[in-house]
Amino acid sequence: xxxxxxxxxARLKPEERRAQLISIGLRxxxxxxxxxxxxxxxxxxxxxxxxxxxxxxxxxxDYYVAVVQxxxxxxxxxxxxxxxxxxxxxxxxxxxxxxxxxxxxxDNYVAVVRAAAGGDELVLEVFEDNRRAxxxxxxxxxxxxxxxxxxxxxxxxxxxxxxxxxISSTGDVILKEDLVDLLVGSLxxxxxxxxxxxx
Amino acid sequence: xxxxxxxxxARLKPEERRAQLISIGLRxxxxxxxxxxxxxxxxxxxxxxxxxxxxxxxxxxDYYVAVVQxxxxxxxxxxxxxxxxxxxxxxxxxxxxxxxxxxxxxDNYVAVVRAAAGGDELVLEVFEDNRRAxxxxxxxxxxxxxxxxxxxxxxxxxxxxxxxxxISSTGDVILKEDLVDLLVGSLxxxxxxxxxxxx
Numbered sequence: 001x002x003x004x005x006x007x008x009x010a011r012l013k014p015e016e017r018r019a020q021l022i023s024i025g026l027r028x029x030x031x032x033x034x035x036x037x038x039x040x041x042x043x044x045x046x047x048x049x050x051x052x053x054x055x056x057x058x059x060x061x062d063y064y065v066a067v068v069q070x071x072x073x074x075x076x077x078x079x080x081x082x083x084x085x086x087x088x089x090x091x092x093x094x095x096x097x098x099x100x101x102x103x104x105x106x107d108n109y110v111a112v113v114r115a116a117a118g119g120d121e122l123v124l125e126v127f128e129d130n131r132r133a134x135x136x137x138x139x140x141x142x143x144x145x146x147x148x149x150x151x152x153x154x155x156x157x158x159x160x161x162x163x164x165x166x167i168s169s170t171g172d173v174i175l176k177e178d179l180v181d182l183l184v185g186s187l188x189x190x191x192x193x194x195x196x197x198x199x
Numbered sequence: 200x201x202x203x204x205x206x207x208x209a210r211l212k213p214e215e216r217r218a219q220l221i222s223i224g225l226r227x228x229x230x231x232x233x234x235x236x237x238x239x240x241x242x243x244x245x246x247x248x249x250x251x252x253x254x255x256x257x258x259x260x261d262y263y264v265a266v267v268q269x270x271x272x273x274x275x276x277x278x279x280x281x282x283x284x285x286x287x288x289x290x291x292x293x294x295x296x297x298x299x300x301x302x303x304x305x306d307n308y309v310a311v312v313r314a315a316a317g318g319d320e321l322v323l324e325v326f327e328d329n330r331r332a333x334x335x336x337x338x339x340x341x342x343x344x345x346x347x348x349x350x351x352x353x354x355x356x357x358x359x360x361x362x363x364x365x366i367s368s369t370g371d372v373i374l375k376e377d378l379v380d381l382l383v384g385s386l387x388x389x390x391x392x393x394x395x396x397x398x
Contacts, residue, residue: 033317035234118232118317149372157364164359165352173348178396186389193384197377 018056018066021046025067030107034064034115034123061122064115068123071112072130075101079134081141088184090141095162095183098134099176102166110167134159142191154194158187217255217265220245224266229306233263233314233322260321263314267322270311271329274300278333280340287383289340294361294382297333298375301365309366333358341390353393357386 012020024045028037039060043053057063078101082093102109116127135155139147147155162183169179211219223244227236238259242252256262277300281292301308315326334354338346361382368378 033234033319035232035317114316117313118234120232153364153368153372156367157360160363161356161360165356168355169352173352174393174396182389182392182396185392186385189388190381190385193381194373197373197381 014056017046017048021053021056021063022067022070025063026071026108026112029067029111029115034067034119037064039063061120064119065122065126068112068116068119068126071108072126075109076130076133076137079137081137083141087141087143088188090143091138091187092180092184094138094141095180095187096176098162099166099180099183102163103169103176106167113163131156131159138187142187144191148195150194150197151191154190155187158183158190161186213255216245216247220252220255220262221266221269224262225270225307225311228266228310228314233266233318236263238262260319263318264321264325267311267315267318267325270307271325274308275329275332275336278336280336282340286340286342287387289342290337290386291379291383293337293340294379294386295375297361298365298379298382301362302368302375305366312362330355330358337386341386343390347394349393349396350390353389354386357382357389360385 021042024042025037028042028045039053040050042063043050046053053063057066075098079094079098081090083090085093113127116123119127135152138155138159139151144151165179165183220241223241224236227241227244238252239249241262242249245252252262256265274297278293278297280289282289284292312326315322318326334351337354337358338350343350364378364382
């Protein structure tokens with residue numbers, strides 16, 4: 001097995017170093033739970049000292065939070081609202097981005113979600129913020145400008161369904177395009193039905 | 200604050216002791232992630248020695264697996280198929296049991312799910328088995344006797360939606376009965392739509 005030479009001691013700008021350390025964390029997460037990941041291993045992979053790593057991330061927890069945050073940001077970048085077309089077109093854009101992102105890097109996505117779930121309060125909060133941002137984005141794309149708690153509940157539940165389906169489906173069970181269509185349709189119906197619940 | 204006297208040194212039958220240790224684990228899980236739970240603390244709460252605990256559960260991992268298994272069994276007991284009435288009645292029975300169980304012990308449910316997510320392969324497997332059992336039960340209740348991978352995918356996604364909605368809704372947002380109705384309806388539609396996907 002050949003491996004790329006370690007980028008040991010390479011002089012990186014601070015923001016490049018941070019990005020490199022976070023990428024290493026995202027990759028290592030696919031091989032073990034976050035609490036079993038070692039800072040020494042991350043530093044060794046980056047070819048820097050443990051001390052230098054702590055210069056960028058003062059505590060192990062800061063590092064973990066940054067890794068989960070970075071995973072969440074990548075997802076939000078991919079699941080972008082096209083901001084043109086009908087509400088259904090816009091929702092479709094988000095769904096297509098989300099499903100494609102998760103299916104392309106399934107192990108990594110699952111690992112980051114698990115890290116958040118198994119993590120401490122701060123890591124969970126990062127995950128919650130991400131879920132809220134996605135909920136807001138979907139409501140905005142669906143042109144629901146004054147969402148009620150029922151609208152939010154409908155979207156939260158549907159996001160969980162979309163995530164589970166993106167993770168547990170493969171192209172030989174359902175084509176991505178068909179899955180996206182079904183998900184766009186089920187959000188529409190779910191929003192209608194929750195809006196019709198008597199208060 | 201008054202506390203119940205510790206049942207220290209009480210002579211319990213082996214199966215009672217196991218059950219007691221597992222209950223303690225389920226309760227402690229609501230206060231911290233599983234990998235931060237200490238065996239010494241569990242033993243102390245039970246009023247037994249660490250050595251005696253290891254007599255019942257040879258390793259820490261065995262203990263964790265037993266705790267997550269017990270949480271899953273409790274859920275399956277509550278989300279029972281009434282095994283009579285129409286498919287919709289039977290699905291409604293499962294949904295009502297599931298939502299009631301999760302809403303009554305929300306912290307505990309979330310803690311067990313997180314423990315499974317953040318846990319090692321063995322703990323995850325226990326969680327997967329539980330999810331599969333629930334999927335089979337729902338398909339059976341819905342009288343889908345020869346489920347395809349698409350039927351399974353529809354149920355898996357819907358289970359994730361039900362879980363999220365049960366966790367994140369409260370009675371002042373939606374009455375349990377209304378939530379149950381909406382969930383029963385959305386499973387029916389989802390199964391129809393997934394069955395109609397061209398292969």
